[in-house]
Amino acid sequence: MPHFFSNKKLILLLVGMIFLVALISFSLRDRQNASVPEQFIKDTVGFAQSLVAKPTNYITGIFNDINSLLNTYEENKRLKMRLEDFAVLQAEVNTLQSENESLKELVGKEESLTDFNPLNASVIARNPDQWEEKIILNKGSSHGVQLNMAVMTANGLIGKISLVTPFTSEVELLYTNNPNYRVSAIVQGEKSDIFGLIEGYDAERNELILKRIDSSFKVNVGEQVVTSGLGGVFPKGIPIGEITEVTTDDYGLTKLAYVKPAANFSLLEDVVIAQRTVISVDGSDGGNTNADLTNETKSKTTDEGEE
Amino acid sequence: MMVRFLIPFVAVVLFLLEPEFALFSPIDWGGETVYFVPRFVILYLIFISIYYSRKRACLYGLIFGLLYDVFYIDIIGLYSFLYPVVCFIAGSSVKFIHQHLSVTTILSLILVAIMEVVLYYFFYFIQFTTIPVGEFLSNRLLPTIIANLLFLIMLGWAFKYLINARVLQRAQDNS
Numbered sequence: 253m254p255h256f257f258s259n260k261k262l263i264l265l266l267v268g269m270i271f272l273v274a275l276i277s278f279s280l281r282d283r284q285n286a287s288v289p290e291q292f293i294k295d296t297v298g299f300a301q302s303l304v305a306k307p308t309n310y311i312t313g314i315f316n317d318i319n320s321l322l323n324t325y326e327e328n329k330r331l332k333m334r335l336e337d338f339a340v341l342q343a344e345v346n347t348l349q350s351e352n353e354s355l356k357e358l359v360g361k362e363e364s365l366t367d368f369n370p371l372n373a374s375v376i377a378r379n380p381d382q383w384e385e386k387i388i389l390n391k392g393s394s395h396g397v398q399l400n401m402a403v404m405t406a407n408g409l410i411g412k413i414s415l416v417t418p419f420t421s422e423v424e425l426l427y428t429n430n431p432n433y434r435v436s437a438i439v440q441g442e443k444s445d446i447f448g449l450i451e452g453y454d455a456e457r458n459e460l461i462l463k464r465i466d467s468s469f470k471v472n473v474g475e476q477v478v479t480s481g482l483g484g485v486f487p488k489g490i491p492i493g494e495i496t497e498v499t500t501d502d503y504g505l506t507k508l509a510y511v512k513p514a515a516n517f518s519l520l521e522d523v524v525i526a527q528r529t530v531i532s533v534d535g536s537d538g539g540n541t542n543a544d545l546t547n548e549t550k551s552k553t554t555d556e557g558e559e
Numbered sequence: 560m561m562v563r564f565l566i567p568f569v570a571v572v573l574f575l576l577e578p579e580f581a582l583f584s585p586i587d588w589g590g591e592t593v594y595f596v597p598r599f600v601i602l603y604l605i606f607i608s609i610y611y612s613r614k615r616a617c618l619y620g621l622i623f624g625l626l627y628d629v630f631y632i633d634i635i636g637l638y639s640f641l642y643p644v645v646c647f648i649a650g651s652s653v654k655f656i657h658q659h660l661s662v663t664t665i666l667s668l669i670l671v672a673i674m675e676v677v678l679y680y681f682f683y684f685i686q687f688t689t690i691p692v693g694e695f696l697s698n699r700l701l702p703t704i705i706a707n708l709l710f711l712i713m714l715g716w717a718f719k720y721l722i723n724a725r726v727l728q729r730a731q732d733n734s
Contacts, residue, residue: 272636272639272640273636275635275636276634276635276636276637278635279628279633279634279635279636280634280685283633283634286633290629293626293629293630294629294630297626297629297630298630300571300575301575301578304572304575304576304579305579308576308579312582375582376578377578377579377581377630377631378578378581378582378584379578379581379631379632380577380578380580380581380596380597380631381596381631381632381678382581382584382585382594382596383678383682383687383688384632384687386631388578388630388631415633422633429686429687429688429689455689455690458592518583518584518585518586519582519583520582521582
């Protein structure tokens, strides 16, 4: 093939390659914010996507319904067994709740880390090439979604918002290799709560890793892990999962635990974005800058005051 | 007149259907987590490149690659480079292969497999993934190729039929 590439084409190809490498490195650097044309494309494609997502969700819903209809008998038997326990538990929760409220009134504490406004959103797409675990939701900054907010299903935490455009938002799921992805968590131990950070996951075991647990505390297999709310953005008390194994970490200074996630990550359809009612701070759930996110101007002035 | 717009329209529909099928993945299969990656758009573009026009396929590849990059990956330049290149290779191979449907199907699957490998090494290089090569081959590449083979067996003939209709129409317009 002597004239497969003419000289002009070759130069064009080389220039194109250089341009591409520059583009890739440029867009790799800042992936938390989208530029205006990017936002426009994302919103347009997102709109078309949500049109397609509705009928397909409906069809998969029918299949799920048939599936659950076939399992009804088994499930019913199991549920009946649990129902009796549930009635006792419900009564207990009611008394605790009323007690908690009256105590709060007594102390004069109005806001709690556990309070949040749920914002319902539906999944319109999942990153098809699946190298990054990412889903796209149909709610964006115009609905009040902000970066690093917690995203959960009825069963538990699934991830946090990694990018926001006016009408869509992207969720980075807990299964990610991103080294900067942290969720501050607590283990609900027998006597006291034990603090730790969810950092990364084990691909072979398919489980999350809870790091930086103080080695003086005893953590048991089977204990529940929930968000602590101390990371600044997430509300407190969203279930993350259950501890399956406890070991010491590489340096032997702190403990490390494997956590089996409570939420089911396949076939996500409807999720809840948790906007916490207490002010948000950009702590370890976010970029670790400790900036006040709810009232940004105020935080600037206080920063200056400290200096 | 209809056929003219049907070709890009099908590409758009396939582009929008890809993430919906991705919602089914990953699947737990006998203790292993298996990933299926739908590659409908690029398969369709390879068909266009082989049966219709290389230039047109490369153009569509650039557009859909760019959309893919912006909407899903947030790394601009990855798919918008790979899609046109794959289309270009497919279009250039026309001289050397027999244009039978089965040959085209196998060729497009080989090209998609090569693209998957390139993507794996790219994401491995920038440390988005840490899975070893063996696991990539067994849990990602193989299921992906099988799933896309099923897709082509079901719809490959329809693509060929549609594209041939367009080629015929263009020949009539020119004469």
